[in-house]
Amino acid sequence: MDGQLIQMEFPVKGGNFGGAGDAASKIKNILKQLGIRYEIIKRVAIASYEAEMNIVAHAAEGTIVVEINPNAVVVAAKDKGPGIPDIDLAMKEGFSTASQQIREMGFGAGMGLPNIKKATDDMTIKTEVGVGTELTFKIFLTDNREETLK
């Protein structure tokens, strides 16, 4: 049923810390209108916020594409950025390539990707150094996490 599928796209501007979190906030507000459980909304909000921040902090520009169906929300954060040379290293808590300037603003703690991984049911990263990164994650809306992971 296409009446039960919501798709949206939000452009994200690199370096624009003032507007950072806008896309995550909009996604969160849609889920609130849909009556999704708060614990799930929280996880979607945290993961989308971190994904959005990654674009803002590292890339020149990007987009957040969201797809919501009654069972799951899928978010794809695509950017034209530096790419990730070593995904395993990037997944380590506390590892960050963020500049000193960005750290001084309170970002770049190296928790972005690990936090997304923790908050979501599925996460994949496609990346090419010098070209960009596409991070996709999925969070189930209906069942609770433990059951869906089995």
Place this chain on the structure above:
Amino acid sequence: MNRAGNSGYYHSVRLEEEKCQGCTHCIRTCPTEAIRVRNGKAKIIDERCIDCGECIRTCPNSAKITTTDPLDSIKTFKYKVAIPAPSFSGQFSRKYMLDKALFGFMLLGFDEVMEVAFGASIMAKAITQYLHDHGAELPRPMISSACPAVVRLIQVKFPGLVGNIIPLESPMEITARYARRKIAEMQGIPDSDIGVFFITPCPAKVTAVKQPVAAETSAVNGVISMTEMVNQIKKHFSSLRSLEELQKAPGMGIGWGRRDGEVESVDIPNKMAVDGIQHVSKLLEKIEAGGFRNIRFIEAQACVGGCVGGVLTVENPFLAKLKVDLVSDAVDKANDGLAEKVYTEFKESDFLFSQEIQPRPILTLDADVGKAMEKLKKIDEIHAELPGIDCGACGCPNCRAFAADVVNGLASRMDCHFDLRERVTGLAQEIFALAKKLPHTMQEKGNPDETK
């Protein structure tokens, strides 16, 4: 006394219909989009209203009012206690004037007066201790429960954050409980004879007493408007004595009458204050998205300037802030010791809410996710066709809310003047075309029916 509507929710904010002009000021400033203009009158939606008083502030015709208990209602109790809010101090310029004002309560028929600022300094210690003892297992940031409008804003618009509200009673409640206990113990007066009356700066506190969110009932029996009390006291001001011993609250508690009072008195690192319901909304929005996790305590107040900005205060809020500062600086330092002593008489369980605060989400479009999605899409479709200037002429706060009302069957597309105008234009063109249509007998050569 407790008049709850069909929805089951009590509201102190009401409309005086005959004064309402049906203008659209209130519908647009309401932080929960709880008002619609229907049949030329503002209608408050019970489920959405949080009694913050923004509509009272904004109404140019004073049609929005706060329902409070009349001063006469104290007569139903044998022993009458007034507990004025900390912002009461901001209505008087000097400490000796506050002393006189407190004596004024006795003159007006009360047997005792106890400042809620006293309870505030006890709560400052209780909050500090609570955050200290439970910090590790609590979500961050924790938000003060002192402003009932903020608590209700969280319940309806940010239900995911109810767990971030500090589950401790308000200074008003603690002051009332302490007063009841002390009077019963010291004077042997039965509890049912004691009437505790809160002197309120705002409608939200009235609702907090008539329908508490985290307890069956309040220890407060009635709520009297601060405006009414200040007016009465000022009328008798020249005949009042300055009874210093009535003023028992420490300066720190008096500070709760204005913004920053809580932050200054709660001894915890990484704390901040936010005031004004729109700013509070924006902050909650960010917290909900996972922000502000380094902050441990947030003082959030619906009124600009804090409680001195409440719609039932008399003094200009910004001047009242200065007055609070002057009075709290002049207060006897010995009061600190008394509050300290009383604090030790309480256990943590005395401060804790007796019930959990429940979410009351108003944004959910349908209980079924699939149906909610269909509704959301319809709302988006309708919204895209609307002029988007949020004129309010349809009686809804903005085009988006109108689209939602249409989808929920609460408004008709024809309620939009622009839509209506377009349809009338189309209709007029059709009429014009029809008017030019001629029967064959009337058609002349060289002047055929142009409408064909």
